[in-house]
Amino acid sequence: AAWLHWKRFRVPITVAAGAASVAGIVVALVVAALGERVESAQNLILGLVLLLGIGTFLFAMWWDSSDRARLTRRSDVAFWLHLLAAPMIVHPVFTLLGLNDGRATIGEGLVVILLYVVIGLTALAIDRRALLVSALAYVLYALNRLFEQFGAVELNVALTALVIGSALLMLSAFWHQARSTVVRPLPPGLKERLPLTDRTAAIPQPAA
Incomplete structure (x- = not known):
């Protein structure tokens, strides 16, 4: 249908x-x-x-x-x-890592942050932010737990928001430059399947 x-x-x-x-x-x-x-x-x-x-x-x-x-x-x-x-990719991955049981360790928190970096690189390569948004709740939780483990219990929420907010703001501001840096070293065969880094060249120009 x-x-x-x-x-x-x-x-x-x-x-x-x-x-x-x-x-x-x-x-x-x-x-x-x-x-x-x-x-x-x-x-x-x-x-x-x-x-x-x-x-x-x-x-x-x-x-x-x-x-x-x-x-x-x-x-x-x-x-x-x-x-x-x-969400179909992000939720099972982080759940299988044990992040949803409420007992995340420092090691698991670091793994989550590393995975978020990989997800971010993938999002940049394909020029889609959906992966970043879906994984955001998990990385916020992981950072929150990490700050708790290091003794910053009273400031953990503020520190988490500051770190993630600053990182995402910088990424948004320099998205196209960061994407060009990520895509440039990829194999030609893969780059030919990814969205163009410079779409202005593909837009038909009006006749003079």
């Missing part, structure tokens, strides 16, 4: 809605097949959601690579797919 709706009306969010429906059906079928064992198979379900998220992300990249200058609806389709894929 979603595909027919897309073919008829070309509404960008329709493809993401269809992908979400397919992913939901797959997860529901697995949960139904597990039956009473579902409680002991939480990691299996999280792993399945992660795989579905990666599949959705690759599907989004397929749409993105077909409109590298982001001039058509295909880019809008990719945006909604990235918005869907981001």
Whole structure:
């Protein structure tokens, strides 16, 4: 139904809605097949959601690579797919790391921050901020726990907000420069599939 709706009306969010429906059906079928064992198979379900998220992300990249200058609806389709894929990837990863049990250690906190850096580099390369936003709550929690571990209990919330806020503000201000730096050393074959770093050259110029 979603595909027919897309073919008829070309509404960008329709493809993401269809992908979400397919992913939901797959997860529901697995949960139904597990039956009473579902409680002991939480990691299996999280792993399945992660795989579905990666599949959705690759599907989004397929749409993105077909409109590298982001001039058509295909880019809008990719945006909604990235918005869907981001939590499907981020939530299982951080949950499997044990961050949602409320007992994050210093080591786990550092791993979360390292993963957020990797996520940030990926977001820069594909020029999509959805991954950064989806992982933000987890990295805020991890930094909060780290400050607590180092004794800054009274200031942990303020310090966390200051560190993350400053980092994201700097990244937003220098997004295009940072993206050029990240994309430049990548292999040519990969760069040819990523959004253009200079889209002005791809915009048709009016005739004189």
